[in-house]
Amino acid sequence: MKILLFGITKDIIGDAQLVWELKEDQKTSNDLLDALKERYPELQKLRSIALAVNGEHADGSELIKQTDEIALIPPMSGG
Amino acid sequence: MKILLFGITKDIIGDAQLVWELKEDQKTSNDLLDALKERYPELQKLRSIALAVNGEHADGSELIKQTDEIALIPPMSGG
């Protein structure tokens, strides 16, 4: 699956998109976020890091499918 | 002296300006206002009526001279 990257996560991961192989034990959005933080430890240093699943802020419990649109959401700063 | 009229006071007095002879006993802006209310009793029916003296809201204590610019200030309704 592809994970969309914005702001500082693009700098950390080095691209605008991340191609990610969803593993068996990555069932919820929390599982996926934990796996991403493990793979890219720099993400853990951010004030906050979360996921959006299909264009909605994830609360962690969403069940993830290969076809979902996932985005990494670093601290927002609009306005 | 001339007294400037606005809004409903123009309708009550029937003109945009009132020519007024300042009497001996009309020393303060309160004295003048009282005399105007006596002469035009309709003014007393307004929710409020006040004077401006030389372009400032009068507090009643101002000493009035023939050369002052006086205006009757009915309830304001800008905005």
Place this chain on the structure above:
Amino acid sequence: MIALKSTQEIDVNEITASVQSDACGAIDIFVGTVRNNFKGKNVSKLFFEAYEPMAISELTKIADQVKNQYQASKVSIVHALGDCKVGEIAVVIAVATPHRKASFDGCQYAIDTLKDTVPIWKKEFFEDGSHWVFSHP
């Protein structure tokens, strides 16, 4: 910018630009427009008149108060005179401050105070007549 104008001459872009300041990140703008009803009656238009020099002086006092009390860099107030049809602009107040909370508070203070202290009078026209509005005090 402190001004009394016909409603047709009031330009929100121009007023916004008049308060913009590179040290300020926030501009709050209040726009008062003519509503089509008042206490359930259909309003057809408003007419505004002012004791003009005193109105300008009282508007200037309000702008100065907002600058002092809310750390506003610039404040503009433009009020309409003459006829205003439904939907047209009666008043615009713009307040520029470094941070946003003060711009809202200063703008709200300005419109509240304007209604209390500025010698402007509004006549409402209904289908069946007209009357001078007695808002304040």
Place this chain on the structure above:
Amino acid sequence: MIALKSTQEIDVNEITASVQSDACGAIDIFVGTVRNNFKGKNVSKLFFEAYEPMAISELTKIADQVKNQYQASKVSIVHALGDCKVGEIAVVIAVATPHRKASFDGCQYAIDTLKDTVPIWKKEFFEDGSHWVFSHP
């Protein structure tokens, strides 16, 4: 009007007109502009990027909340994307309500919420470098 645009395309008159409603007497408009300093450092420009479809969806949610919670008839929110120089407009929010207090409260709620929930990211450029801003949460 809910939109993401270049700062050059943002027109406060157009946004004001987009919320005007004959049943409403009050429009409050918040305009966020680029300040020339941040914590004492000179800012030269900002750059905004967004997760665009989600940003539009979150902005629409905010507009709907303001309509429900503040009895607003119409709400417009336009945010800049790309480069914004000092003094240029980053965001405009306009809220039209029958009476004025609600327009201020609704507009303030909208800008506060925007900063919390809308996936837009800001990069600040200084004379000696740049950084992504971490405002929220």
